[in-house]
Amino acid sequence: MGQIIVTWSKTIKEFLRQRTVLFWTIGWPILWVLIGSFSFTGDAPAEIVSHTRGAIAISMMVFALMTAGMANLPGNIAQDRERGLLTKLMSMPISPWRDFCGRILALLVFSSLSAVSVVAVGYVCGARFFFTMNQFGYALGFILLIFIASTGIGMLIGTFIKHVHGAIMTGVGLTVVSAAISGVMTPYAYLPLVLQHFAKIYPISSANSMITYLLVGKDYAGYNPLSTSQITLTIIISLSVFAVGLITYSKFCWRKE
């Protein structure tokens, strides 16, 4: 068995067997899909209810991806460090890069599972999406960017916040606050001007708008996020955050003092 496979297997089991991880990454966003679908669409005209529910489902899917990357990943890293597993691993003839790949693959599978669950519940609740296969392909690409950016932030948190609870709470806090002020959980149009600028720079909210624009419609994105400059900016920032996270993780978490 390769190091990547066993690390993947260990990490995915740890994600799937922890009730708190399951609740906050899958249960909590689903709960908001349910609340959002039936509370915030009550008086809306029938023809836009399904769109609104679609936008809510996408927002909560993005929130689930953020929680997975920004809270579960650092929690997992901090937990392995706190209980001495990283010390044990450093004494073994293994590669930090393979450990990283195993963890990220597990996170990718777990994130996909949570994203699919949230969208599926949204669909059952009446959310509808309208897209061509091309648009769907682009949307998947932007989902991947959210995963990449969240993972990069998660690696930074996991590297610098040493204790498990601290790492998880920081991740959750950052997820909730950044989602709230960047238009993931509030409509872009209602944000003050300064936060509208932030929403365009923050790669997660930018990608969220792109997915919403593609799958639900331009009215729900608040602006046209599919300009070349906006897409380029989102890709560059997502990849940069990921690269910084990866370098930091491999340099500091596995550093011999």
Place this chain on the structure above:
Amino acid sequence: MYAIFTENLTKKYGDKVVLKKVNLKIEQGEFYVLMGPNGSGKTTLASIIASVKLPTTGKVEIFGVEPEKAKKEIGYVPQENFSSPILTGKENLLYFAGLLGYSKSEAEKIVGKLLKKVGLLEDANKRVSNYSGGMRKRLEVATILFPYLKLLILDEPTTGLDPSARRKFLGMIQELRDEKTTILLITHIGADAELASRVGLIDEGEIIAEDDPENLKKASGLENVINIETPIKNEKVATVLGAFSERRKVLETEEGYRVFTKDVEEATPKIVRSLDAIGCKATKIETVAPSLEDVFFKLTEKVVSEVG
């Protein structure tokens, strides 16, 4: 060629010197115990040997090469419980087998044998969160029993175990010793060190004495120790007992105190009377052979194992 060789090994954290020019030579097949109190530098020394930390200056060789190159032959059990509580015992060992490059079928076979060896075969499919402290430690020791590992480093493996679990655990270590694997065990518990072929006493980053347990006791000059169990332990009792002890120092233990004196027969009745006079009745008073903890205390006037 030594299993472990260090020359003038020094480790500093900022201005703090944790290890001071440590020279250690451990032969292949030796069971070496490094004993010292908390903060003496023993864990730092073990982690440098295990290639987890780097020395500031000095030389370290494991089987003639630097630790990084000898990783394939080193099995290290750090002080912390590193096994995943969410996984089963078997899953934990399969993870480590995979990290060491075993194929799935090889890993299954070898993990079965290891679980049997550490007495956890019946509990293999239970989650580690349901294991007792002793079971968890045995599982973690199993991670260093993969066949080609020749140097086993165990950092405080018996800390926190109850006496029965400690006995079982030490029995298992004894079996490993018979297999001629080189073992470096770090401890602050004297009884654990009694099994060793050689014991190194470490204090403030320096190895202050090194020999087999019996020779260490002989060299310390300690003949007999009076072990006193008292219901009361305080400064007054310690002062009274100190009057009968060498250099007026007594060693505090879980149950009471240990007094170091050359003339046991003369001192014992006086101790009983003196304790009575201050209203402290000894529940048990006996003459015992010196322990390695007594030797450490004699040499440093420090308690190797803090009384809880």
